[in-house]
Amino acid sequence: MEFANEIMLRGIVVGVFRENCWVVGSRRSGEAICIDPGDEPDEVLALARDMGVTIKAIVNSHAHVDHVLGVAGVHSATGARFLLHDADLELLRHGWQGAALRMGLDVAQGPPDPDGFVRDGELVEVAGLQLQVMETPGHTPGSVSYYAEGMLFSGDTLFQGSIGRTDLPGGDFEQEMRSICDRLLTLPDETIVLPGHMAETTIREERNENPFVLDWLRRAR
Numbered sequence: 001m002e003f004a005n006e007i008m009l010r011g012i013v014v015g016v017f018r019e020n021c022w023v024v025g026s027r028r029s030g031e032a033i034c035i036d037p038g039d040e041p042d043e044v045l046a047l048a049r050d051m052g053v054t055i056k057a058i059v060n061s062h063a064h065v066d067h068v069l070g071v072a073g074v075h076s077a078t079g080a081r082f083l084l085h086d087a088d089l090e091l092l093r094h095g096w097q098g099a100a101l102r103m104g105l106d107v108a109q110g111p112p113d114p115d116g117f118v119r120d121g122e123l124v125e126v127a128g129l130q131l132q133v134m135e136t137p138g139h140t141p142g143s144v145s146y147y148a149e150g151m152l153f154s155g156d157t158l159f160q161g162s163i164g165r166t167d168l169p170g171g172d173f174e175q176e177m178r179s180i181c182d183r184l185l186t187l188p189d190e191t192i193v194l195p196g197h198m199a200e201t202t203i204r205e206e207r208n209e210n211p212f213v214l215d216w217l218r219r220a221r
Contacts, residue, residue: 006128007149011194012047015039017066020196022153025053026128033057033129034074035146035153036196038066041073056126058082059118061155061196062140063092063111064168071111083124085135086117088142091170118144134183138176139164145184152193152203158184160193160201163212177216180206185213 008025019038025031025048032053037044048055055078060067063084075082084092092111118124120135124146131146136157143164146153156164158180166173184193189204206213 008051008053009151009194010047010051012040012043014043014070015066018197019066020194020198021070022194023048023051023053023055024129024131024148024151025051026126029127029129030054031056031126031128033059033124033126033131034080035059035131036061036067036155037070037074038196039069041070041077044070044074045077054078055080057124059124059131059146060084060088061145061153061157062143063088063095064140064156065095067155067196068092068111072109075112081115082112083116083118084114085119085142085144086114087137088140089114089117091140091142095169120144136176136179136183138166138172138174138179140168141170141172143176143179147187147191150188150191152184152187152191154184154193154195156196158193158206158210159195159197160199160205161210162198163210164196177212181213181216181220 006027011022021037022035024033032055034055058080118133122133124131131148134145136145139156187203191203193201
């Protein structure tokens with residue numbers, strides 16, 4: 001997928017959770033940002049090589065196990081800075097082991113601590129690329145989305161026709177709905193939503209057809 005002339009975007013579905021990992025690259029600089037390397041780091045690195053880019057930053061939407069198991073491999077292979085919201089730091093440090101064991105996953109190495117933290121409104125930058133951070137808590141306390149060039153990487157906050165689950169520790173349904181309706185739905189209708197699982201959608205489609213959104217907005221009137 002291509003957007004502005006110098007921006008390339010490719011996605012790969014990884015792991016038993018079928019999680020969407022995204023690599024956004026600059027054709028001009030050859031540098032890239034990897035979003036949510038949830039597993040299979042070798043496949044993520046191969047995708048970047050096929051695109052002709054070098055990953056310089058790893059940014060995560062949140063720290064659930066299905067989004068972080070590939071971080072260590074990509075981080076160690078590239079030296080890229082790993083960024084996360086600090087409200088998910090404890091989840092990153094302690095949440096992945098139990099979840100991996102419950103799923104029967106053979107995980108030799110957990111994710112490293114972040115090299116830095118993201119904040120609402122900040123820009124994550126590598127040469128030729130900028131992603132704007134949008135705090136969208138609810139699925140986890142530190143869930144964020146990333147916006148650039150008419151693309152929204154929504155993590156597990158907003159899906160096509162659905163939303164991220166809020167029944168796990170730290171989840172908050174009302175907070176998540178406010179994140180979606182008060183933050184994400186203010187983006188232009190034509191914004192392409194690239195979620196952490198399943199197919200892409202648009203802000204227009206979710207505003208008009210998502211049953212969770214329609215019910216929330218109806219009750220808010």
